Amino acid sequence: MRSSYREVLRCLLEGVQWLLDPSVKVKVAGKSGISQARSRLGAEPLKRLYETVVAPIAQPETKGAWYRQWRVVSLDGSTLDVADTAENEEAFGRPGASRGATAFPKIRFVALLENGTHVLWAACADR
Numbered sequence: 001m002r003s004s005y006r007e008v009l010r011c012l013l014e015g016v017q018w019l020l021d022p023s024v025k026v027k028v029a030g031k032s033g034i035s036q037a038r039s040r041l042g043a044e045p046l047k048r049l050y051e052t053v054v055a056p057i058a059q060p061e062t063k064g065a066w067y068r069q070w071r072v073v074s075l076d077g078s079t080l081d082v083a084d085t086a087e088n089e090e091a092f093g094r095p096g097a098s099r100g101a102t103a104f105p106k107i108r109f110v111a112l113l114e115n116g117t118h119v120l121w122a123a124c125a126d127r
Contacts, residue, residue: 005034054121056114065116076120077110092126 003011006028013026029037056073058065065072079095081104082088092108094101111123 004031006031009034050123054119054123056117056121057119058114058116062116065114072115074113074115075110076113077108079106079108081105082107 010028013028017024017026056071058071060066082092084104088105092105094105096102108126109123111120113120
């Protein structure tokens with residue numbers, strides 16, 4: 001989470017380069033190029049990726065993840081800042097704050113949290 005988009009992209013491309021042809025030079029896009037590509041792509045592919053990949057991962061030996069044969073989960077919810085755009089403000093709103101409204105629109109979500117691994121899965125966002 002502490003790595004920039006550019007660094008994450010560089011690492012991904014380095015892996016692809018290693019898989020395909022290590023002699024090929026790969027150029028990493030700049031910050032604006034990544035942002036523009038993300039806007040063109042939209043949210044749907046990431047939503048599908050999340051739904052396909054994210055799931056409980058606890059193994060039988062994972063501490064705190066099981067009670068007898070049952071997986072232990074908790075219901076968790078939170079808010080996240082989203083980009084300060086008119087579209088996001090209309091979709092998600094700005095919660096009240098002590099001096100008016102918050103600086104950024106916020107998305108609210110709930111999810112199941114797998115105890116022991118802290119994987120958030122089966123998330124549902126308020127729209």
